[in-house]
Amino acid sequence: MTAKPLTAVAVAGAALLVRRALRRRIRVSPLWPMPTLAEPVSGRPRSRALRLLVTARHEVAEGVVRLRLEGGELPRWEPGAHLDLVLPSGLVRQYSLCGDPEDTSSYTVATRLVTDGRGGSREVHEQVREGTEVEVRGPRNRFPLVEAPSYVFVAGGIGITPILPMLRALPEGAEWRLLYAGRTRASMPFLEEVAELGGQDRGRVTVVAGRPDLDALLTDLPEGAAVYCCGPERLMAAVEERVPHVRLERFAARTVRDGDPFEVELRRTGRVVTVAAGTTVLAAVRAELPNTLYSCEQGFCGTCQQRVLAGEVEHRDELLTDGERGDSMLICVSRARSERLVLDM
Numbered sequence: 001m002t003a004k005p006l007t008a009v010a011v012a013g014a015a016l017l018v019r020r021a022l023r024r025r026i027r028v029s030p031l032w033p034m035p036t037l038a039e040p041v042s043g044r045p046r047s048r049a050l051r052l053l054v055t056a057r058h059e060v061a062e063g064v065v066r067l068r069l070e071g072g073e074l075p076r077w078e079p080g081a082h083l084d085l086v087l088p089s090g091l092v093r094q095y096s097l098c099g100d101p102e103d104t105s106s107y108t109v110a111t112r113l114v115t116d117g118r119g120g121s122r123e124v125h126e127q128v129r130e131g132t133e134v135e136v137r138g139p140r141n142r143f144p145l146v147e148a149p150s151y152v153f154v155a156g157g158i159g160i161t162p163i164l165p166m167l168r169a170l171p172e173g174a175e176w177r178l179l180y181a182g183r184t185r186a187s188m189p190f191l192e193e194v195a196e197l198g199g200q201d202r203g204r205v206t207v208v209a210g211r212p213d214l215d216a217l218l219t220d221l222p223e224g225a226a227v228y229c230c231g232p233e234r235l236m237a238a239v240e241e242r243v244p245h246v247r248l249e250r251f252a253a254r255t256v257r258d259g260d261p262f263e264v265e266l267r268r269t270g271r272v273v274t275v276a277a278g279t280t281v282l283a284a285v286r287a288e289l290p291n292t293l294y295s296c297e298q299g300f301c302g303t304c305q306q307r308v309l310a311g312e313v314e315h316r317d318e319l320l321t322d323g324e325r326g327d328s329m330l331i332c333v334s335r336a337r338s339e340r341l342v343l344d345m
Contacts (some may be wrong), residue, residue: 049086050074052107054132064158065125066098066110067219069136079165080143080249083107084133084301088127089207092296092303093120096162096230096249098190099137101169107136110189112158137301141225142318143249150175151218154239156231157182160190162249163230167197175222178205181212181235217274218242250318262336266345267309281331281341288344292331299333311341 035134056068066228081287082096099108114121128134145166155163160180170176182188198205206217216240221227229239230249239246259277264284266273273284282304286292295303299317307328314337317330331343 049135049137051133052136054128054130054134057128057130060110061188061191062184063113063125064110064187064189065113066108066189067124067128068099069107069109069134070105072105074107075139076104077101077107077139078141079169080162081139081141082143082162082249083109083139084137084296085109085124086137087120087123087131088132088134089119089123090295091120091123093124094298094300095297096143098161098164101165107139110158110161117232137320143228143230143247145169145228146226146247148224149223150225151179152176152221152225153236154212154214154217154226154227154229154231155180156229156235157188159229159231159235159249160188160194161230163228164190164193166228167194172187177217179212179217180205181210181213181231183209183289185209193344196302209221214238214242262338263340264336265310265340265342268345275335280333281329281335285331285343285345292345294332297332299330302330304330304332307344309342309344312337313341 015209019040021151050071052069052071052074054067056066057132058066060066077097078101080096081101082094085093085095091331093111095109095111097107098110099106111121135149143162151166151170153163153166153176155178160337162180167176167178178194180191180194185191187208188207188209194205194207206212212235218227221243227239227243227246228249229236230245233250236246236250240248261274261276264273264275264281265271265290267283269289273288275281275284280297282292282294282297286294293303295301300319302319305320305324305328313325313329314335315325315329316333316335319330320328329341
């Protein structure tokens, strides 16, 4: 082959690679290219997605179903970890892993039906069956079990799910206590297993149907005790009021009770939007830029992460590291401490 055909082939190949790169780049950020600013971080995936099959589905309490997800050799996890579950509709919800960390062939999660929620749990209960294929991301762990001289666990309803693997993983002879509360005993999953883990020490596990006596459990804690809590927001707030160093697992953003309005400048488009006290940055931005990427709307999945160019952020997510919070935010839940934020959008 002569030099000219070789050159033509090389040029055509390079052009094809450039076109593919541009298409990928535009899919990540539809507003690209914009002048003079660094590459935005919007839409950056947090972890590799897996396609898993629901191989078992059981109702383990009133309004609670447990799912077994299988898909070959799976990433290992430690007690306290959770998955992002991408539902058939595209909704993303977070569920604690409650199976055996040593089982790398499957993941086990459980979810309670929330009839007045935003639709995720209803979709799981009504549409996810044995044979359904789902996408998961993770596992991730922001609720790890630490070494401590003793442990106190407080679980409310479905909040028992991240705590179960912790109880199984505690070293033999470890000192621990569990308060497990729920509306009714019939609505509380895994009661039998919890009782078995308590063994012969009847004072180790306290099960309460109704409002628990937190003061009786949390007064005079052993020195150095690690305190864990997962459950409804009201329960976690009450525990945190009594034990400021408690370790909490949240799958929803803290409620903003007294949020102030502020402005957000979208530097790449030159637009300025006002975020009212009762709305989110995401909602205000999408009114101007309807193609803005988002998913969970709870500060967990990272899809809506945006670079902050100026202003002070009130971070309310459960995902970003301290380093990431220095120059970015999740606009679905976080707000401004300053009168104006400037975003790389």
